[in-house]
Amino acid sequence: MRKVGPTCVATVRKVHMVLSNYALTIEEEATCVEVGYQRQKPYFGDPTKNVNYSEGDLWETWQHVVCAGSELAFARMVGKNDFIPHYNKWKSELDIPGFGEIRYSFPPVRGMRYSTRDNDNLVYVLMSDGLCHKTRRVGPDWKGPEYKAIGWKLGSECKRDEWRYNDRTWYVPVVHLNPMESLVLNG
Secondary structure (H helix, E strand, C coil), X not given: XXXXXXXXXXXXXXXXXXXXXXXXCHHHHHHHHHHHHHHHHHHCCCHHHCCCCCCHHHHHHHHHHHHHHHHHHHHHHCCCCCCCCCCCCCCCCCCECCCEEEEEECCCCCEXXXXXXXXXXXXXXXXXXXXXXXXXXXXXXXXXXCEEEEEEEEHHHHCCHHHECCCCEEEEEHHHXXXXXXXXXXX
C-alpha cells in the first residue's frame, strides 16, 4: 500500500476502499439535486458572477448535481455513511471533510484536472459515470447508474510539464493515476 505524504490529510489511519462503484439511492440523488441547485443559485441570471458560465444556468446546475453525486458516492465507497455534500464551491471547505477533493469527468474519461487554485498537499480522486447518464429507473430501488472511482493522485504529483493544458491547468492522463486500491484513507 502507498501512503500519501505527511502533510496530506489522508494519512491518519489505514482504511481501504470498501467499494469502487456506487449507485446513489433515490434519497441521496434528491439530496444531490438540492445541493447542485444551491451551488448554482448565487449565479442565476448573472453570467458575470461565474468564471465558468458558458452553457447557462440549467447546464451549470446539472453539472453541480452530477459532481455532488460523485462526492456522495465516493464517501459511501469509503464507508462515510453520514456524509452530505455541502453547497460551498469556493474552495474554503474540502469536498469531503477530513479527506480531500473529488474530481469528476464526463465519459469518455481522458484525465483528471488540476489547477493552480488547488492544494499540492491534498489527495484528488477522479470519479465518472453516475448521474450523467439518463436511464429508465426500475423499482423497487429506482437506483440510477453507478459512479466509478477511476484513480487518484496527490496534488503535487499532478504538475508535470507534459500534462500542462495552459498556464494554470494540468490534465493527468488516466493511465498515470494511482489505482484506487493503493489509496490509504483516514478513518
